[in-house]
Amino acid sequence: xxxxxxxxxxxxxxxxxxxxxxxxxxxxxxxxxxxxxxxxxxxxxxxxxxxxxxxxxxxxxxxxxxxxxxxxxxxxxxxxx
Numbered sequence: 455x456x457x458x459x460x461x462x463x464x465x466x467x468x469x470x471x472x473x474x475x476x477x478x479x480x481x482x483x484x485x486x487x488x489x490x491x492x493x494x495x496x497x498x499x500x501x502x503x504x505x506x507x508x509x510x511x512x513x514x515x516x517x518x519x520x521x522x523x524x525x526x527x528x529x530x531x532x533x534x535x
Contacts, residue, residue: 460512467504467518474500 455463482491499507509515 455516455518457512460516460518463518464504464508464510467508471500471504 477494479492479494479496482493485491504510507520508518509521
């Protein structure tokens with residue numbers, strides 16, 4: 455993948471995120487009178503910032519692969535050692 459293609463793909467990631475955030479979300483009928491349910495979930499993993507999920511440096515991640523997330527215990531083990 456060339457750097458230009460990389461930039462296009464990164465722009466697409468940001469555009470998809472913007473569409474997700476700005477899409478209308480209607481309330482579902484029914485409910486229990488305390489909480490309202492919505493057609494689309496309000497918070498999902500796709501709502502996290504793009505730069506949290508991807509390394510946006512072309513040299514480090516030329517294929518725009520999602521970042522590997524380590525669990526807290528693995529990170530803590532690394533700090534202790």
